[in-house]
Amino acid sequence: MNLVQRTVQELAVNVPGAIELFETYQINYKTHKRQPLQDAVLEGELKLFEITERLELLLRTGPDSDYERWRHVSASELITHILENYHEKHRVQFSDAIRLTQKVAAAHDHHPSFPHELEAELTRMQFDLEEHMMKEEMILFPMMEKGLYPSGPISVMEAEHVDHAKSLECLRVLTNEFAPPADACNSWAKLYTDLQTLYFDLKAHIHLENDILFQPHN
């Protein structure tokens, strides 16, 4: 992503924490939302560089920005964190999002910007993710809690994470990067905000498993 050419609005919807960051640099979201970042930053290149560095950092770390600390806990502790903060949460997020999609579809079926594939895509993602999480909960995680790192099941989970990441990109495209049209109702706007949260949560979940949990502790 070339951050400086993205509009302030695009960055705000795609980078968690971007709005707060803009405020610290006196970039008024409402005034500048349609401008590319490079035009919204008036103090020169150095400031622009500083802001893009901080945006990159937010993009890399996502909502679980303190993830470094999970490198220093036991596998059991990390598994408990993943189950409570991601697996359970995703189950609620998907059923709520599908319900809200149906509600928005019923009201805006003929709107040219409404993504008709969204409900089917979310239902497919929910099914795939549920199957994946069940395998982790029933097979892999109990083994890891005993100190084992079975390479076969771990490779299968990593391959499925790649599929999940592809589905998330599809979701991002379908929703126009989580940007509802200007005339969207409150439910449509909430749906896209919720889907964006789901997008970053699932990315953080995958990151915690691939880069920390699945790496044997020394």
Ligand SMILES: [Fe+2]
């Ligand atoms: Fe998981």
Ligand SMILES: [Fe+2]
């Ligand atoms: Fe997983």
